[in-house]
Amino acid sequence: MKITIIGTGYVGLVSGAVFADWGHDVVCLDVDQEKIDMIKKGVMPIYEEGLEELVKKVIDEGRFKATTDYKMAVEHGELIFICVGTPSNQAGAANLNYVFNASKSIGKFMKSGEYTVVITKSTVPVGTHQKVKKNILEGAGKKKVDFDVASNPEFLREGTSIYDANNTDRVVVGSDSDKALNMLESLYKHLNAPIVKTDLASAELIKYSANAFLATKISFINEISQICERTGADVVNVAKGMGLDSRIGPKFLNAGIGYGGSCFPKDVEALYRTSSENFYDFRLLRGVMDANERQKEYFLEKVWNKYGKNLSNIKFGILGSAFKNGTDDTRKSVAVSIIKSLRGAGANLLITDPAALSNTKNELGDKHINYSKKIEGVFKDVDAVFILTEWPEFDSIDYEKFGKIMKKKVIFDGRNLLDPETMTKLGFEYFGVGRKV
Numbered sequence: 280m281k282i283t284i285i286g287t288g289y290v291g292l293v294s295g296a297v298f299a300d301w302g303h304d305v306v307c308l309d310v311d312q313e314k315i316d317m318i319k320k321g322v323m324p325i326y327e328e329g330l331e332e333l334v335k336k337v338i339d340e341g342r343f344k345a346t347t348d349y350k351m352a353v354e355h356g357e358l359i360f361i362c363v364g365t366p367s368n369q370a371g372a373a374n375l376n377y378v379f380n381a382s383k384s385i386g387k388f389m390k391s392g393e394y395t396v397v398i399t400k401s402t403v404p405v406g407t408h409q410k411v412k413k414n415i416l417e418g419a420g421k422k423k424v425d426f427d428v429a430s431n432p433e434f435l436r437e438g439t440s441i442y443d444a445n446n447t448d449r450v451v452v453g454s455d456s457d458k459a460l461n462m463l464e465s466l467y468k469h470l471n472a473p474i475v476k477t478d479l480a481s482a483e484l485i486k487y488s489a490n491a492f493l494a495t496k497i498s499f500i501n502e503i504s505q506i507c508e509r510t511g512a513d514v515v516n517v518a519k520g521m522g523l524d525s526r527i528g529p530k531f532l533n534a535g536i537g538y539g540g541s542c543f544p545k546d547v548e549a550l551y552r553t554s555s556e557n558f559y560d561f562r563l564l565r566g567v568m569d570a571n572e573r574q575k576e577y578f579l580e581k582v583w584n585k586y587g588k589n590l591s592n593i594k595f596g597i598l599g600s601a602f603k604n605g606t607d608d609t610r611k612s613v614a615v616s617i618i619k620s621l622r623g624a625g626a627n628l629l630i631t632d633p634a635a636l637s638n639t640k641n642e643l644g645d646k647h648i649n650y651s652k653k654i655e656g657v658f659k660d661v662d663a664v665f666i667l668t669e670w671p672e673f674d675s676i677d678y679e680k681f682g683k684i685m686k687k688k689v690i691f692d693g694r695n696l697l698d699p700e701t702m703t704k705l706g707f708e709y710f711g712v713g714r715k716v
């Protein structure tokens with residue numbers, strides 16, 4: 280099939296490369312010339328395992344082109360996927376300007392007499408499809424165009440996106456046109472996954488509901504971690520016992536410093552906003568957001584309790600600044616937010632992260648912060664070490680060895696990566712989240 284992708288962020292670039300790998304003829308468009316030049320040279324504008332190799336492969340095989348030429352890109356695709364960003368605006372709603380601008384341009388360059396399906400893959404609030412349609416028609420002006428709109432939300436996770444795209448649990452496609460639904464079905468039918476064919480509004484809502492539910496699961500276990508701390512229970516054992524119930528499942532039950540990233544905080548907020556706009560107060564979501572905010576504060580309280588709120592003579596080592604492992608992304612990273620609070624209280628910081636150091640440096644600068652590529656660097660002469668991102672690399676550190684170069688053997692484990700008993704035996708003072716020490 281001839282496929283066009285508008286937007287080369289995580290979703291667009293990964294989807295484009297994966298579709299090309301499935302044998303389709305793909306053109307990826309971005310308005311950012313610098314990004315397109317990088318992609319053409321096989322240099323990825325984002326860090327995602329396996330992406331560079333995959334893009335190079337499909338470029339060499341002649342099935343993947345990157346361009347800034349809207350006319351060429353739109354004329355190419357029988358399926359045109361809108362994959363541009365939908366960041367939160369100041370009021371917490373999704374900013375849809377990029378989606379609407381893309382829709383207008385699609386209308387402007389769409390060829391008359393050729394049927395096209397325009398699909399939103401970006402996460403957009405319920406009802407956006409109607410506005411997408413309106414903007415396409417506006418862009419087309421007096422020209423007669425033959426198209427349908429569809430929704431095909433993406434469920435891939437940063438860090439494992441190529442694997443996720445090939446091994447999805449389900450595909451969701453929404454449209455009021457059977458022709459469009461059938462074309463999308465034939466794109467995905469080789470995957471061994473159920474395809475949920477539905478109306479546009481339901482497809483749009485499925486995406487928000489899935490992300491909000493996962494965020495709810497995290498906030499739930501984080502609330503349980505607070506009960507654990509107050510009763511002497513251990514949240515890792517509680518989560519294990521809960522997760523073995525097949526109705527609950529073990530995933531997204533890791534208590535920690537709260538969820539972050541470019542999706543959960545934005546999508547939970549946008550769903551709450553949609554509910555309010557439709558005259559419904561989604562109380563549960565308010566609780567989810569509130570618990571997430573508080574979880575970070577509770578973690579910081581452990582630091583204030585030990586050192587007070589003036590940390591000017593204190594030096595901390597920080598393991599991890601990415602919003603989760605497997606990515607260089609620091610957008611809405613709770614780790615970064617905690618780092619800011621520690622520095623705000625006057626602490627000197629040494630930070631390491633396997634992938635996110637450059638993004639962290641761009642965001643935080645280097646006042647009172649040193650960055651170390653080597654893990655060892657953040658242990659030297661520090662008063663405590665903080666684990667803020669769940670990188671498996673931090674699990675396999677030789678803490679016995681590195682403990683010896685610390686000024687004080689103290690660990691704040693914001694991701695419950697380590698075993699409290701082992702750490703205590705090694706002579707560390709251990710602070711986890713909801714752990715029994």
Ligand code: UGA
Binds near residue numbers: 534603604669
């Ligand atoms: C999330 C969803 O998992 C994807 O299905 C979805 O496609 C994507 O958003 C999106 O909407 O584009 P992602 O943001 O990459 O994916 O990250 P997750 O792996 O879901 O993690 C989100 C946050 O929750 C991270 O800060 C992570 O550290 C935290 N988390 C996750 C926990 O605190 N505990 C857990 O048990 C799991």
